[in-house]
Amino acid sequence: MSRHRLETLEFETIASLLASETRRTVLARLRTVDRTTAHDLSRYLTAADRETDLDDAAGTRTAAIALHHNHLPRLAEHGVVDYDESEAEVTPGPNFDDLEPIIDCLERVDD
Incomplete structure (x- = not known):
């Protein structure tokens, strides 16, 4: 896949983006697949979160909201992911x- 670089990311930007465990997990997942959906990522995050005391449906819904409103737009803003909201x-x-x-x-x- 050919990706045209937007700009070189500053250290502070990289540190900020990787400060979130959710964003690190999303990026780690994208190392293993070429494309995914926000729904699949929310299910993946819920399954990876061993400390959640929410049931699977509630955890997936919570993860989907956080991805849609926070994590994916932030990663997309810096060209780390392409997020097609539609x-x-x-x-x-x-x-x-x-x-x-x-x-x-x-x-x-972590291993």
Whole structure:
């Protein structure tokens, strides 16, 4: 997939984007799939969250709202993901590659 880079991300932007566990999980998921939907990401996040005391439907709904109103627009604003709200489709954006090595390191630390 050819992605045309928008701009180089500043360190502060990268740190801010990766400060959220939800955004780190979304980006880690996009390393394994070329495209996904906001709904699939919300289900993935709910399944990955072992500390939730919400039932699956409520957890998925909560995750979907947070993705739609906060995390995906923020990642899209910086070109890290492309988020088509009308189709709820999410793909890696032109600046995704800037964060990929950092995500890789963070995943190794978590394992």
